[in-house]
């Protein structure tokens with residue numbers, strides 16, 4: 001959703017909370033962090049699903065690209081009902097992905113290549129297969145085991161109605177009724193996501209203890225940090241009151257204005273949890289980080305997640321949602337730099353991940369489908385591929401010139417589009433099933449990525465298997481098709497990352513340049529001048545040496561849907 005000015009009020013952080021703000025030079029303040037989605041990165045055993053040895057074997061490509069760190073989406077023991085975000089054992093590797101020894105080998109390879117390694121932590125819910133939940137089912141109402149999760153009696157004459165009206169993010173009710181051990185219809189449990197993902201009760205100290213142990217387990221294994229899943233959802237408002245979200249709030253949104261905060265998102269109680277985690281991380285050497293996946297608006301509220309004694313970074317989804325519109329992009333950049341720096345945190349920037357339509361397609365959607373919340377063959381306003389790619393390249397070139405930390409999602413450096421034409425029967429996202437096909441969900445951005453144009457499964461493995469079918473026309477996107485070709489998206493990213501490092505753009509600043517018109521994003525970061533044209537009328541370029549251009553320039557004018565970096569004279 002493009003940001004409206006009213007959603008970016010001044011920071012609501014009190015001055016007393018700012019005093020300890022650390023504006024140091026830790027690696028994460030300027031890092032480019034690359035998201036690996038293990039199911040779809042590289043598959044060493046040919047079963048069609050990616051794995052840790054596959055990642056290890058391909059890791060040098062990421063060092064070669066020039067990123068600083070890798071974030072791994074979940075590879076833990078899991079029935080995979082939500083692609084691993086349903087964890088059945090937080091301290092082991094799912095056999096589909098390998099073993100703990102494979103993880104250690106990956107860790108060692110990353111260190112050898114100079115890459116930091118961040119792993120995913122999924123604390124809002126476990127899998128219903130988790131031993132803790134199975135014990136809770138067996139133990140019965142009122143037991144300490146049930147108190148790990150949010151079990152409640154139903155309403156209605158016989159408890160046949162759910163405890164409240166909350167809806168799951170994936171569609172349908174957020175409650176499921178169980179059958180008690182004696183065969184009678186029983187209590188209900190809360191699941192903000194799929195019914196296979198019961199929410200923990202984070203008011204229970206036992207839950208807090210378990211997660212401190214889980215953090216220790218991975219810290220001791222040498223991880224550099226954690227991306228914290230649903231970091232706005234762990235505490236629910238006492239009494240679990242009914243709540244009906246406004247029609248336009250988006251499923252993961254944290255409330256657009258004060259007073260509208262849903263009783264399951266962005267509750268104040270989450271902050272003491274993060275303070276305790278930060279205190280633990282601070283006892284470890286080596287700048288370990290916590291990164292919040294928190295869909296919270298406005299940005300001034302999100303800044304509370306990265307106060308000096310909480311997390312280090314939060315994903316900037318307001319930026320992701322700013323669209324290809326200069327006024328909107330500029331407003332979000334200004335707001336981000338202001339609110340994050342007010343708490344001593346770097347801003348982050350992100351355009352794609354495993355939950356949203358790839359930006360090479362999203363930025364080409366027409367007005368019929370501006371959000372792109374899961375697209376498929378029957379969606380309205382489908383993107384023009386060339387327009388989408390041009391805008392994606394231009395948008396990435398803006399993002400990579402900004403100060404702070406940037407997140408890349410595997411395949412965006414190849415300019416990969418969303419796989420729109422996946423057959424219905426291939427889809428696996430619970431969103432698709434829970435909405436009876438009304439929402440396509442996220443499979444289209446999760447298709448295994450292409451490495452080699454002429455190999456089976458484009459080099460994802462050697463067997464040709466793929467857990468989601470790869471489109472027939474992806475050969476030109478394969479890494480080996482693009483390597484060494486200056487006009488390719490891969491070489492554009494490589495150049496942008498090299499220049500970003502050379503000119504230290506990550507620790508620079510944004511100085512807006514006037515006079516380019518309403519459709520243009522124009523700024524200086526140090527000696528680099530960035531001009532991005534989101535409109536259709538060509539703009540005159542400033543004098544200086546061209547460092548990077550997302551299109552081949554034909555004269556001194558920048559066409560629409562293009563970005564250029566110029567070394568200022």
Ligand code: BGC
Nearest residue numbers: 082085122193229230293355
């Ligand atoms: C993850 C999703 C996941 C959900 C539930 C998220 O925000 O990024 O992929 O489905 O949390 O764990």
